[in-house]
């Protein structure tokens with residue numbers, strides 16, 4: 207009998223456990239929270255309004271085998287899901303809202319800066335990310351000085367509380383700073399025809415360049431419904447899910463983790479271990495050396511509001527790049543579920559960073575700013591609000607932090623023969639789509655005999 211142990215019951219752990227059940231007699235998933243889902247959980251307030259705690263909208267991947275696992279429950283219950291092709295996302299920058307795109311619009315820079323910034327961006331020589339020492343160098347070489355100083359620098363200070371020279375170049379992807387809207391719809395269309403500009407520029411409207419990949423959101427409840435389906439699928443396939451549980455020790459011999467000891471004292475033998483939580487916890491269990499790098503987290507809080515009036519912004523969500531405003535991202539649920547006529551008008555505001563304000567004052571300030579940026583009506587009032595802090599939030603992706611993390615993953619990959627590192631232990635992936643693609647590729651490559659024998 208072979209056993210695979212999966213650590214972490216977020217989307218990566220659940221997907222990996224389902225996939226692993228094809229290759230192992232037993233699969234046990236260990237999740238330390240009372241329920242699975244990780245950043246894909248939802249919360250219902252006393253009035254029955256739903257809010258999500260992290261990601262919201264699910265996109266199919268380009269691999270049908272992955273989709274068949276991930277979206278099985280949705281394919282079987284299509285009546286319970288909204289399906290859409292256009293991802294409607296807005297943004298705001300320099301005190302104004304941009305209605306038809308999620309990236310920073312360059313023409314929202316101050317008048318004197320816009321043309322120079324665009325010229326610098328178009329003429330930038332370009333530097334591959336692996337060759338950049340830090341985000342400052344990467345931004346200057348790829349986007350020019352004005353975009354670096356007027357966009358990258360203040361936005362990363364807002365979102366990461368750090369200077370560009372101290373940040374790892376890859377962090378800009380996470381915050382959507384890889385592309386910029388160059389100006390009008392026509393200009394963007396024209397410039398994006400050139401392969402040298404395409405990767406740095408975004409269309410000026412999300413109706414251009416639409417991918418036909420279906421996207422989903424539940425008609426009732428929050429995104430957690432998806433997790434419920436996956437838990438059900440895993441359980442039907444025989445995966446044993448242990449929640450409120452964690453690994454307290456491992457037996458390690460001949461470069462393999464042979465046993466895993468749980469908090470309740472249970473000892474599970476282990477042929478393979480899939481690790482989807484930060485690598486540092488594996489090194490600690492193995493008692494392997496850790497560099498003395500201070501890990502800073504940017505506190506992340508979620509503010510769930512219900513308003514008495516429909517939102518002005520009719521998009522699914524918006525990236526608030528405006529540097530004088532506290533919110534980072536706002537999700538407008540009725541716009542996703544098509545309930546914007548009757549309400550409830552509920553939204554979640556994600557905030558990164560710490561503010562010297564009481565909870566009430568912070569919530570009031572957020573609403574003031576959303577009014578001033580034109581997301582919600584001046585006369586709208588808050589009917590209900592609740593705030594919650596994410597346990598760890600976003601790490602500060604400093605050069606030292608990212609490089610130490612890569613070192614830890616390399617050490618584990620080289621030193622533990624029967625371990626696969628995915629999800630939160632992935633070397634480079636962050637977004638769900640790529641994290642799951644990587645999980646599929648690694649696990650099928652390792653275990654699918656039909657692939658290895660061909």
Ligand SMILES: Cc1cc2nc3c(=O)[nH]c(=O)nc-3n(C[C@H](O)[C@H](O)[C@H](O)COP(=O)(O)OP(=O)(O)OC[C@H]3O[C@@H](n4cnc5c(N)ncnc54)[C@H](O)[C@@H]3O)c2cc1C
Nearest residue numbers: 214215216217218237238239244245452629630636637638
């Ligand atoms: C605020 C925020 C917004 C995001 N927005 C988007 C987005 O819009 N689009 C997108 O694609 N991605 C987004 N992401 C990234 C996305 O959430 C991740 O790609 C996804 O959650 C990865 O899933 P995961 O299973 O790897 O990690 P997680 O969702 O973090 O799950 C890890 C699981 O492991 C459990 N765990 C932790 N420690 C232990 C332990 N010691 N033992 C056992 N279990 C443990 C946790 O409780 C959790 O359930 C966002 C991330 C954040 C933080």
